[in-house]
Amino acid sequence: MALLEINQLNRRFGGLQAISEVSFAVEPGIIKAVIGPNGAGKTTLFNLIAGSLPPSSGTIRFRNEVISGLQPFQIARRGISRTYQNIKLYPGMTALENVMIGRHIQSRTGFIAGMLHLPWTRREEAQVREHCLGLLEMLEIADLAEVEATSLAFGQQRAVELARALAMEPQLLLLDEPAAGLNIYETAEVGRLISKINSQGITVLLVEHDMSLVMDISHEIVVLSFGRKIAEDLPLQIQQNPEVIKIYLGEEEKEDAQG
Amino acid sequence: MRTCLPILLLLATVVLVQQLTQWTGTPFYLTQLTMAGYYSLLIIGLCLVMGYAGQISLGHAGFFAIGGYLSAMLTTRNLLAYQDHQLVALADRLGLLMGRHDFFGNEILALHPWPAALVAITTAIVVSFLIGVPVLKLKGHYLAMATLGFGIIIYRLVLGTPIFGEADGISEVPGFPLLAGLSVSGDFGSRVSNYYIAWGMVIIAMLLLLNLINSRVGRALRAIHGAEDAANAMGVDTARYKLRTFILSAVMAALAGVFLTHYSAGIGPSEAGVMQSVRYVAIVAVGGMANLWGALIMGVVLNFMSLRGMFGSYDDAVFGAILIAMMLFAPQGLLRLALLARIKNLLTGKKDGAA
Amino acid sequence: MTAELFIQYLFAGVTYGIIYAIVAIGFNIIYNTTGIINFAQGEFVMLGGMIAITLNALLPLPLAIAGAVLLTMLVGAMVEMTFIRWLKSPSVLRMIIITIGVSILIREVALHIWGEGVRSLPYFVGNEISTVNILGARISPQVLWVIGVCSVIVIALSLFFRYTMQGQKMRACAANRTAATLCGINPKNMVTLSFMLSAGIGALAGCVMSPITYTEYDSGTGLAIKGFTVAILGGLGNSMAAVAAGLLLGLLEAFSVSIVPLAYQDVIALSILLLILFVRPHGLFGRKDAAGLKEF
Ligand SMILES: Nc1ncnc2c1ncn2[C@@H]1O[C@H](COP(=O)(O)OP(=O)(O)OP(=O)(O)O)[C@@H](O)[C@H]1O
Ligand SMILES: [Mg+2]
Numbered sequence: 001m002a003l004l005e006i007n008q009l010n011r012r013f014g015g016l017q018a019i020s021e022v023s024f025a026v027e028p029g030i031i032k033a034v035i036g037p038n039g040a041g042k043t044t045l046f047n048l049i050a051g052s053l054p055p056s057s058g059t060i061r062f063r064n065e066v067i068s069g070l071q072p073f074q075i076a077r078r079g080i081s082r083t084y085q086n087i088k089l090y091p092g093m094t095a096l097e098n099v100m101i102g103r104h105i106q107s108r109t110g111f112i113a114g115m116l117h118l119p120w121t122r123r124e125e126a127q128v129r130e131h132c133l134g135l136l137e138m139l140e141i142a143d144l145a146e147v148e149a150t151s152l153a154f155g156q157q158r159a160v161e162l163a164r165a166l167a168m169e170p171q172l173l174l175l176d177e178p179a180a181g182l183n184i185y186e187t188a189e190v191g192r193l194i195s196k197i198n199s200q201g202i203t204v205l206l207v208e209h210d211m212s213l214v215m216d217i218s219h220e221i222v223v224l225s226f227g228r229k230i231a232e233d234l235p236l237q238i239q240q241n242p243e244v245i246k247i248y249l250g251e252e253e254k255e256d257a258q259g
Numbered sequence: 260m261r262t263c264l265p266i267l268l269l270l271a272t273v274v275l276v277q278q279l280t281q282w283t284g285t286p287f288y289l290t291q292l293t294m295a296g297y298y299s300l301l302i303i304g305l306c307l308v309m310g311y312a313g314q315i316s317l318g319h320a321g322f323f324a325i326g327g328y329l330s331a332m333l334t335t336r337n338l339l340a341y342q343d344h345q346l347v348a349l350a351d352r353l354g355l356l357m358g359r360h361d362f363f364g365n366e367i368l369a370l371h372p373w374p375a376a377l378v379a380i381t382t383a384i385v386v387s388f389l390i391g392v393p394v395l396k397l398k399g400h401y402l403a404m405a406t407l408g409f410g411i412i413i414y415r416l417v418l419g420t421p422i423f424g425e426a427d428g429i430s431e432v433p434g435f436p437l438l439a440g441l442s443v444s445g446d447f448g449s450r451v452s453n454y455y456i457a458w459g460m461v462i463i464a465m466l467l468l469l470n471l472i473n474s475r476v477g478r479a480l481r482a483i484h485g486a487e488d489a490a491n492a493m494g495v496d497t498a499r500y501k502l503r504t505f506i507l508s509a510v511m512a513a514l515a516g517v518f519l520t521h522y523s524a525g526i527g528p529s530e531a532g533v534m535q536s537v538r539y540v541a542i543v544a545v546g547g548m549a550n551l552w553g554a555l556i557m558g559v560v561l562n563f564m565s566l567r568g569m570f571g572s573y574d575d576a577v578f579g580a581i582l583i584a585m586m587l588f589a590p591q592g593l594l595r596l597a598l599l600a601r602i603k604n605l606l607t608g609k610k611d612g613a614a
Numbered sequence: 615m616t617a618e619l620f621i622q623y624l625f626a627g628v629t630y631g632i633i634y635a636i637v638a639i640g641f642n643i644i645y646n647t648t649g650i651i652n653f654a655q656g657e658f659v660m661l662g663g664m665i666a667i668t669l670n671a672l673l674p675l676p677l678a679i680a681g682a683v684l685l686t687m688l689v690g691a692m693v694e695m696t697f698i699r700w701l702k703s704p705s706v707l708r709m710i711i712i713t714i715g716v717s718i719l720i721r722e723v724a725l726h727i728w729g730e731g732v733r734s735l736p737y738f739v740g741n742e743i744s745t746v747n748i749l750g751a752r753i754s755p756q757v758l759w760v761i762g763v764c765s766v767i768v769i770a771l772s773l774f775f776r777y778t779m780q781g782q783k784m785r786a787c788a789a790n791r792t793a794a795t796l797c798g799i800n801p802k803n804m805v806t807l808s809f810m811l812s813a814g815i816g817a818l819a820g821c822v823m824s825p826i827t828y829t830e831y832d833s834g835t836g837l838a839i840k841g842f843t844v845a846i847l848g849g850l851g852n853s854m855a856a857v858a859a860g861l862l863l864g865l866l867e868a869f870s871v872s873i874v875p876l877a878y879q880d881v882i883a884l885s886i887l888l889l890i891l892f893v894r895p896h897g898l899f900g901r902k903d904a905a906g907l908k909e910f
Contacts, residue, residue, distance in 0.1 A: 050492055051492075052488060052491075052492065071491065071496075072488070072491040072492045073491045073492070073493075073494050073495055073496050073497065076491075076492055076493060076494035077494050081492075081493070082492060084489070088486050088488070088489040089485075089486070089489075090481065090482045090484075090485035090486050090489065090490070091485045091486070092481065092484075092485055092549070093478070093481055093482065093485065097478055097481075098482075100475075100478060101478060101479065101482045101490065101493050101495070102493055104475065104478075104479055104493055104494050104495050105493075105494035107475050109474050109475040109476065110476065111471065111476055111503055111507065113474075114470060114471045114474030114475060114476040114477065115467040115468070115470050115471045115474075116467070116470065117470040117474070121474060121475075124475075125474065125475065128475070164493065168493065168494065315707055315710065317714075393888075393891075393892035394888075394891075394892075396892075397891060397895065398706075399706040399707075399710075400651040400706060400710060401846075401891055401895055403651075403710045404651070404842055404846070404887070404891070405887075405888055405891045405892075407839070408839070408843075408884045408887045408888050408891075409884075409888065411839060411880065411884055412880075412881050412884045412885065412888075415877070415878060415880045415881050415884070416878070416881065418877065419875065419877025419878050419881075420877075425877075533835060534718070537714055537718065540711065540714075541711075541715075544711060572726070573722065575718055575721070575722050576718065576719060576722035576723075578718065579714075579715045579716075579717075579718030579719045579722060580715070580719065581715075582711055582712070582714065582715035582718070583697065583711075583712055583715035583716065583719070585711075586704075586708045586711045586712045586715070587697065587701070587712065590704075590705075590708050
């Protein structure tokens with residue numbers, strides 16, 4: 001049974017059909033990539049899955065439950081977490097505090113307990129801190145824990161965002177261009193990291209422009225163009241798909257012309 | 260613990276100030292310090308809403324007025340004529356009424372301050388809930404105007420309603436017997452004890468709020484302030500958090516209203532006015548928005564100066580000027596300015612100025 | 615209700631409604647060029663009335679009014695240049711607080727210059743007891759002045775925005791700042807101009823209404839709230855809708871006088887404001903996607 005099922009999804013922005021009749025499923029335990037040229041609707045798709053945008057029509061099911069129409073926090077509580085293409089960290093908070101927000105739904109201190117600073121909330125807070133420091137360590141930024149997150153270098157901010165998403169212990173992780181702006185070494189590192197995360201049982205849905213990364217680590221690929229799904233297959237097949245080649249050759253020709 | 264030391268310092272300061280007024284023979288300062296303490300209660304609550312949850316409220320004087328006016332009205336409304344009415348008789352039997360004699364020796368039978376305060380606070384909770392649900396969905400100018408509109412509605416209602424005394428307000432509000440021998444009232448004899456009641460409440464409130472902002476809840480609030488959608492995507496029920504914060508601050512404002520009204524034995528419509536709400540916002544802004552200590556210190560200092568009449572006929576102008584100057588030159592608050600940041604860090608024992 | 619009473623209420627409603635509309639248009643002009651709600655809008659109206667009253671001691675009425683309008687425009691320009699112009703992309707919260715502060719300062723200055731007393735300009739023609747008979751109802755000629763002058767303001771403004779170079783530049787800035795800058799328009803000057811324009815129309819309205827509504831140092835706040843209610847009712851930024859919304863609110867207030875006690879009059883307007891904000895924040899006539907509520 002699929003973990004995530006997307007069924008005839010549509011999303012319009014005024015006259016623009018950003019997502020058009022898109023359907024596909026994500027099996028549990030895999031890394032699935034969503035690729036497509038700029039403006040294809042990949043980020044919009046993520047926003048629809050995470051509930052940041054309501055769909056114009058169509059349904060999204062997660063573990064057999066319809067989640068389209070729910071609020072983002074409700075979807076997060078069902079086990080979907082995400083990172084953003086243009087990083088969204090909380091300004092004025094340290095890297096560690098940012099990651100600790102990721103533990104929000106795993107902890108339960110409320111207004112009363114928080115005000116009274118009860119012993120169990122102290123213990124809970126210590127556990128949350130411990131867990132998040134562990135994540136920062138895994139991402140090799142533990143030394144930056146107390147630095148204001150938005151003042152970090154770009155790659156480090158990406159890492160903080162990833163740690164925040166992982167802190168939720170999601171079943172499905174949505175990564176929107178995790179390697180954008182990184183050099184080849186860092187990109188390779190991110191690839192290894194995603195595989196490692198996946199090997200721990202977290203299903204990954206990945207948007208990425210770096211084709212070598214996508215081909216390296218993903219098990220299945222969906223291709224979007226102008227809001228439509230034009231292919232869905234294994235990486236090797238996608239590389240030979242004439243329609244996909246046409247889109248990407250078109251892209252390269254454009255880039256050549258610019259260069 | 261990082262909140263303990265500053266709280267102890269606050270306690271010591273409170274005691275020291277009282278001792279000082281005794282040694283220097285200036286106990287009359289205690290009156291304004293007590294009142295400033297009650298206003299601070301409202302101000303630190305508003306600081307939570309504005310600085311931490313990031314929601315502006317130009318209507319907090321409205322909640323103060325709900326607290327003050329309801330408890331004043333309920334404890335002064337003479338029920339002697341209705342003594343035989345079933346409800347009044349029942350309340351009397353339950354011990355909810357308090358008999359006394361007014362200035363001219365007339366007998367008065369009115370609601371006891373405890374149940375009156377309970378009604379006032381409950382009303383504040385209900386109203387802040389009903390207003391908060393739709394208002395907190397708004398942002399920016401819309402939020403500012405909606406809260407302002409709410410504040411003016413309350414102002415107009417107290418100003419236009421006979422049982423709230425219209426332009427005269429309500430006077431001759433009795434003292435509030437908290438415990439045996441301890442009563443919130445403006446009697447000269449109980450000036451010192453009232454100073455400690457007010458500041459005891461402030462210290463407790465500070466402790467609770469400091470705990471809160473250093474907890475999971477405070478973290479979530481700051482995340483909402485920083486990037487609301489990203490907080491929501493991480494599982495924070497942003498609407499509920501904003502609403503709870505709003506209600507908490509409304510309760511604190513109403514509490515301040517109840518106690519200050521019993522302390523000064525009356526309340527007038529200016530307490531519900533727009534200018535009053537704007538003042539509170541100004542003080543939170545000067546204190547540095549997301550800074551409970553800043554709000555408290557500025558709340559005491561500015562209210563004390565204002566209550567002592569130090570600004571003369573320029574009282575409102577001073578607050579207007581403060582507001583503008585703060586927003587033009589130091590939108591992060593005075594205590595965030597480089598020089599003062601260090602002092603603040605020393606006080607709170609934090610390494611990072613970014614709280 | 616008798617026919618005369620009806621007409622009396624009608625005129626009262628239209629008079630107040632069109633004044634609210636002028637204040638709302640003042641909000642809109644500044645909002646469109648800057649995205650700021652200028653909380654000091656009502657103070658411009660008060661200043662116009664007060665300055666005209668003072669000048670009228672020395673000058674004939676028309677000159678006094680002209681002088682008041684010009685001086686208030688100067689104040690508007692000064693407010694913009696002192697407090698707004700040099701801020702780099704300030705947050706909405708900051709702007710709100712600054713304009714509230716400005717409104718307090720203007721009010722306090724007015725209090726210290728003119729005191730707490732209620733003042734008014736003389737009636738433009740006749741006096742408080744002269745009336746014109748319209749369909750059997752007795753209407754003060756000043757009411758006709760208010761309606762007339764305000765209508766002229768509305769028409770002149772729409773012509774200004776449609777047909778003059780400056781007006782079109784301002785519209786260009788409102789529509790797209792960057793594009794306007796590229797075409798050689800200086801958006802900062804357009805902002806100053808918008809403050810002057812709002813101050814000017816506010817002041818003129820303040821002068822014509824002064825004989826019937828009187829002028830007090832703190833009469834601005836109430837007007838600002840009504841004006842904002844009307845601006846929201848019509849949809850922020852939409853001035854023609856503001857006129858319709860203003861008339862609607864004015865008439866509603868006038869006709870509810872017999873049902874709702876005078877002391878609670880403002881409560882009606884404010885409840886409408888809250889209701890609109892809660893259910894249709896983009897206004898009665900506005901489109902939802904055009905409201906840009908989330909842009910702040
Ligand atoms: N909130 C919005 N309002 C209006 N249009 C939008 C909105 N979000 C996205 N769009 C439009 O929808 C289309 C798809 O955008 P989307 O960001 O999903 O593309 P993408 O595949 O993520 O592109 P990229 O590779 O550049 O990140 C674009 O034309 C974009 O301009
Ligand atoms: Mg994208």
